[in-house]
Amino acid sequence: MTRARFRGQITGLGSTSGVRVVVGRWRSSPYGAFADAMLERPDGHRVLVAPREDVARLIAATYVFDEVRVEPVEVGVRGDHWRLRSPSLSLEWAVGRRTWLGRVLRCVPRVVAEATWFTVLTDPVARLVLPGVRTRGRARDGREWYGATDHHAVVSLTGSYGGRDLGGLAPIDPSPRFGFSSTPRRPSLTSVVSTVEVGSGR
Template sequence: MTTSRFYGRIAGVGSTSGVRVVVGHWHDTPLGAFSDAMVATGSGHRVLLAPHEAAAGFIASTYRFDEVRIEPFAVAARDGAWRVRSPSLVLDLTVGPRTALGRLLRAVPRRLAGSPAFCTVTDPVARVVLDGVRTRGSAGGGRREFYGATDHRVVTAASGSFDGVDLGSLAPVDPAPRFGFSSTPARPSVTSVVTTVRG
């Protein structure tokens, strides 16, 4: 059985234009460090923005998209802000304080929090506490995926554009974009995660 682990952070935001964006900023993966975005338009069209073929192939085999774009993609992330840039997407996020959930997650040892066994145990709790969020499920092709969260911060503001059209201001991630078995929390946020794919 092959096991692949991805360490990084995921920012999930909605906008008043109806566009919802999930940005992955990965510092340690089998594909090297990279960033990507999953974008759902107001009409429900799902677009993957990935920096190279390897990332696009892995992500597209794991989640569902109507369109895949390979293009230069950069994220500059620090404690209080994210700056996301690609030919298709411009996104600036203001990141606020750690949430109560984040404080709880920080109390769990990282090695335990990222283990598939712990993700299996926490899945029923995640479903109740965070509507639409799952910590385990199908990754396609007979594979299984596990999300181990280690921190959670609120996003307090967002601005930018997709395909040159202004996104408007920050809004809940609603409806869920339905890229895969789990959704980003409806409340705009940044989550530190260990993602494990087995199969």
């Protein structure tokens, strides 16, 4: 088994069209800086949009998808406004104030919040406070740990997928079925350190 650590932000987005999207913007990883998107259509079809083959292989070894698209993915940030662009997916969303959860997370020393052992304590709390959310568990081909350090609400969304308008912002309901953990029902942006352990043969 080999471990990889990713530092960045995860944004969970629901839309009035029924498409739910999880965007990862990773500033630091063994694969360099990159962005990816996982989306589930209203009919349950799950799609990974990844910028490179090696990134796609790792994510597909961790989560479950019906379709994998390898195409350029760019995420830009200007103040509180975020934008994702790829050939098939276009998103713009605005990030609001830090939530009560974000204020709590900011009180935890970063070295503690990022440690995999700390998820023994945070996982039962996450299950209770944020139904469907886990901070540790079995991934598709190994294990994964989430260490959250901040949390903000998302307050608006526009975008399209496959040329079709996604509508406006909506709760992430039902939860997308990518793996052992989901995002909170309320659209939000979480600063996180993700530690992934997968089989060395992947």
